[in-house]
């Protein structure tokens with residue numbers, strides 16, 4: 686089984702992260718969680734400051750709430766090259782819009798590492814991560830109802846409450862799942 690840590694982004698994993706972006710770019714319905722691998726020279730010098738600002742809410746466009754980005758890192762047993770298996774984004778507050786669609790958790794797993802339980806094992810750690818980041822909202826995940834891997838990964842969370850809804854996305858009525866995972870405090 687692949688073991689990995691959920692870590693704060695750090696320069697030591699910049700190359701593995703770049704590789705994650707290279708293999709995943711254009712494969713997600715929304716690339717916001719990643720960086721364009723073709724623009725590496727533009728973002729390599731400012732990515733960590735950008736992450737800090739995004740978390741502190743500095744310079745965010747209207748309607749975009751502060752968020753923390755974490756990397757899923759598998760340590761290379763030989764110490765040669767760790768691998769970035771995925772990226773997790775935690776929105777620190779919910780808005781009305783995010784309550785409808787978006788939720789407070791975003792995740793992307795490397796296409797060549799999917800189906801190995803990485804998302805499932807990351808979701809299990811969400812209560813702990815929400816405590817660390819002081820997020821008071823319930824855990825709220827959403828996905829398109831026809832996105833089978835996401836829907837399946839969400840449905841596997843023990844005790845999750847799922848509702849279906851139709852919301853407008855890109856001007857079209859779209860079936861979505863909205864999943865709440867109350868945190869017991």
Ligand SMILES: CC(C)(COP(=O)(O)OP(=O)(O)OC[C@H]1O[C@@H](n2cnc3c(N)ncnc32)[C@H](O)[C@@H]1OP(=O)(O)O)[C@@H](O)C(=O)NCCC(=O)NCCS
Nearest residue numbers: 792793794799800801802803804805828833834835837838
């Ligand atoms: C959704 C995503 C994060 C799942 O990551 P993952 O690490 O592959 O998920 P897991 O391995 O934990 O799999 C969870 C379940 O989904 C199932 N699954 C994986 N790929 C699947 C596929 N192509 N079709 C149907 N089910 C699939 C798995 O079989 C597993 O269920 P099982 O254990 O009962 O077999 C990943 O596919 C991804 O990055 N997708 C693109 C971005 C995205 O959609 N993000 C989610 C928005 S909520």
